[in-house]
Amino acid sequence: xxxxxxxxxxxxxxxxxxxxxxxxxxxxxxxxxxxxxxxxxxxxxxxxxxxxxxxxxxxxxxxxxxxxxxxxxxxxxxxxxxxxxxxxxxxxxxxxxxxxxxxxxxxxxxxxxxxxxxxxxxxxxxxxxxxxxxxxxxxxxxxxxxxxxxxxxxxxxxxxxxxxxxxxxxxxxxxxxxxxxxxxxxxxxxxxxxxxxxxxxxxxxxxxxxxxxxxxxxxxxxxxxxxxxxxxxxxxxxxxxxxxxxxxxxxxxxxxxxxxxxxxxxxxxxxxxxxxxxxxxxxxxxxxxxxxxxxxxxxxxxxxxx
Amino acid sequence: xxxxxxxxxxxxxxxxxxxxxxxxxxxxxxxxxxxxxxxxxxxxxxxxxxxxxxxxxxxxxxxxxxxxxxxxxxxxxxxxxxxxxxxxxxxxxxxxxxxxxxxxxxxxxxxxxxxxxxxxxxxxxxxxxxxxxxxxxxxxxxxxxxxxxxxxxxxxxxxxxxxxxxxxxxxxxxxxxxxxxxxxxxxxxxxxxxxxxxxxxxxxxxxxxxxxxxxxxxxxxxxxxxxxxxxxxxxxxxxxxxxxxxxxxxxxxxxxxxxxxxxxxxxxxxxxxxxxxxxxxxxxxxxxxxxxxxxxxxxxxxxxxx
Numbered sequence: 001x002x003x004x005x006x007x008x009x010x011x012x013x014x015x016x017x018x019x020x021x022x023x024x025x026x027x028x029x030x031x032x033x034x035x036x037x038x039x040x041x042x043x044x045x046x047x048x049x050x051x052x053x054x055x056x057x058x059x060x061x062x063x064x065x066x067x068x069x070x071x072x073x074x075x076x077x078x079x080x081x082x083x084x085x086x087x088x089x090x091x092x093x094x095x096x097x098x099x100x101x102x103x104x105x106x107x108x109x110x111x112x113x114x115x116x117x118x119x120x121x122x123x124x125x126x127x128x129x130x131x132x133x134x135x136x137x138x139x140x141x142x143x144x145x146x147x148x149x150x151x152x153x154x155x156x157x158x159x160x161x162x163x164x165x166x167x168x169x170x171x172x173x174x175x176x177x178x179x180x181x182x183x184x185x186x187x188x189x190x191x192x193x194x195x196x197x198x199x200x201x202x203x204x205x206x207x208x209x210x211x212x213x214x215x216x217x218x219x220x221x222x223x224x225x226x227x228x229x230x231x232x233x234x235x236x237x238x239x240x241x242x243x244x245x246x247x248x249x250x251x252x253x254x255x256x257x258x259x260x261x262x263x264x265x266x267x268x269x270x271x272x273x274x275x276x277x278x279x280x281x282x283x284x285x286x287x288x289x290x291x292x293x294x295x296x297x298x299x300x301x302x303x304x305x306x
Numbered sequence: 307x308x309x310x311x312x313x314x315x316x317x318x319x320x321x322x323x324x325x326x327x328x329x330x331x332x333x334x335x336x337x338x339x340x341x342x343x344x345x346x347x348x349x350x351x352x353x354x355x356x357x358x359x360x361x362x363x364x365x366x367x368x369x370x371x372x373x374x375x376x377x378x379x380x381x382x383x384x385x386x387x388x389x390x391x392x393x394x395x396x397x398x399x400x401x402x403x404x405x406x407x408x409x410x411x412x413x414x415x416x417x418x419x420x421x422x423x424x425x426x427x428x429x430x431x432x433x434x435x436x437x438x439x440x441x442x443x444x445x446x447x448x449x450x451x452x453x454x455x456x457x458x459x460x461x462x463x464x465x466x467x468x469x470x471x472x473x474x475x476x477x478x479x480x481x482x483x484x485x486x487x488x489x490x491x492x493x494x495x496x497x498x499x500x501x502x503x504x505x506x507x508x509x510x511x512x513x514x515x516x517x518x519x520x521x522x523x524x525x526x527x528x529x530x531x532x533x534x535x536x537x538x539x540x541x542x543x544x545x546x547x548x549x550x551x552x553x554x555x556x557x558x559x560x561x562x563x564x565x566x567x568x569x570x571x572x573x574x575x576x577x578x579x580x581x582x583x584x585x586x587x588x589x590x591x592x593x594x595x596x597x598x599x600x601x602x603x604x605x606x607x608x609x610x611x612x
Contacts, residue, residue, distance in 0.1 A: 032449075135444070135445045138441070138444030138445055139441045139444055139445055139471040139472065139473045140470070140471060141470040141471065143338075143504040143505065143509065144505070148507060148509075149507075163474075164447040165445040165447065165474070166445065166472065166473065166477075167445045167473060168469075168470045168471070168472050168509075168510060171472075171510045171514075172509045172510050175508065175510060176507070179508065194521050194522050194524070198449040199449065199450070201454060201482065202522070203449065203454075203474075203478040203481065204474060204477045204478050204481060204519075204522050207521060207522075208477075208518045208519070208522035209518060211517045211518055211520075211521040212514045212515060212517055212518045213514070214517075215513060215514045215517040216500050216501055216508070216510050216511060216513075216514035218500070
């Protein structure tokens with residue numbers, strides 16, 4: 001059964017117990033463009049106590065630099081790039097370190113600028129993505145569109161994530177690459193969240209867009225880089241030997257049971273669910289012991305307020 | 307083992323044996339806008355011998371009227387509306403006859419004009435579909451788009467099919483309807499073909515687009531109206547009592563094993579696969595007895611040429 005954080009004594013014990021605090025962003029620190037209460041103070045308190053803070057996000061439309069801008073804009077200062085792990089960055093690292101795709105190969109991107117920027121930083125050229133030629137005709141599609149036939153022979157991997165600017169041309173070109181060379185090009189997903197919560201509504205998530213090209217090609221992604229997949233956790237641990245040696249010194253804080261809490265649990269960390277996102281107290285209390293978070297709280301700011 | 311049609315004797319026996327000839331269109335009669343050899347002559351020969359000819363198609367972007375125009379344009383004359391069964395028509399009939407959706411309810415359409423026209427003919431109002439407001443912003447999407455929040459309370463069913471003009475807004479509004487009222491609105495698919503063949507390439511099919519909103523909503527369609535589903539076959543049989551009484555008097559002619567041949571076989575008809583579409587002779591000869599078509603031929607026009 002999860003312990004609810006309701007008083008100062010609990011917070012003190014929690015701060016004593018953990019050295020690494022890993023935070024999901026949307027639903028924990030902010031909701032869309034609206035900062036949640038006492039977030040800067042909570043983060044500053046953790047840093048003042050010498051804690052390591054790390055931010056993780058499955059939203060691949062933004063790069064780590066974009067996230068730094070967002071932190072600044074919302075009044076959370078002093079965050080550095082090495083404290084931020086996004087699914088776009090995790091995917092670029094996967095392509096570089098695990099796939100070891102040669103740098104003279106290109107990556108076809110179904111997704112937005114966040115993915116492109118992270119790949120470019122690691123020295124890869126991208127095709128697709130935000131290329132304006134792909135949206136010249138808007139939502140209109142002609143089967144004889146020249147780009148359908150002009151596949152780039154230098155493409156060595158296909159990376160798919162969330163795009164709000166999806167059209168039939170982008171989906172169909174992605175399909176061509178997935179079918180090419182007897183379906184042998186690596187197929188990587190930034191994450192497979194089925195929905196994307198915006199202002200209390202569930203919109204189409206990366207996983208649902210990827211499902212289109214997966215179903216059409218008869219393939220499933222060879223790798224999924226976002227939470228709850230451990231690729232991102234392994235990258236975090238590699239940067240933090242203390243966490244690597246003793247995962248129980250780490251606390252994963254998030255608002256989703258099936259991604260954030262699973263991500264922490266699978267990595268051997270303790271977990272704290274906050275109720276500012278999509279889960280409810282009833283959901284938490286109904287969970288079986290083996291999937292219940294270690295703690296839960298009404299909001300992250302309670303750690304500062306208590 | 308399938309019998310290959312290679313001579314006049316076989317054709318004569320085949321014409322003696324069957325009274326009902328059901329044809330898939332694309333890949334059998336034409337490839338895109340290119341008529342295959344001796345199609346008008348073959349169809350005329352069948353009609354001259356008093357055979358009933360019926361045309362079926364899973365392409366929901368066109369209505370039956372659109373198909374009549376296409377037949378005319380390609381030089382196949384004398385086809386009437388009651389000889390054509392499309393997945394858009396089959397879906398409209400399903401909503402009317404099986405669901406018995408009251409006529410004061412509307413249907414949300416993820417799809418093109420073919421679906422709208424068939425629903426309108428049966429007296430239903432549609433929302434979504436080709437509404438220009440849905441593509442005003444082209445491929446751009448803003449999460450605060452007013453249409454996301456303005457769901458029509460009169461919508462009583464969601465019908466999804468192929469659209470070349472897909473965008474994030476259309477997919478996300480479809481998702482809102484599928485989640486609405488505790489996921490209780492009927493969810494109907496015109497067909498679930500994963501790909502759409504155009505000029506030797508496989509593009510995104512209706513099934514792959516529908517998979518996006520299915521995955522996002524955690525639902526699967528309550529009904530699938532196209533081939534190989536038998537809803538369309540039952541409608542054909544209802545119009546043709548002789549076929550109803552004795553399905554073995556019918557021959558299903560198509561170019562796809564997993565849709566056309568299965569459609570005929572599941573309906574109790576004999577089957578003829580033509581090699582002008584996506585299957586090869588090697589594929590046919592490798593099939594187990596229970597899924598092999600009754601006959602195969604290089605092309606439909608062979609029935610006339612021999």
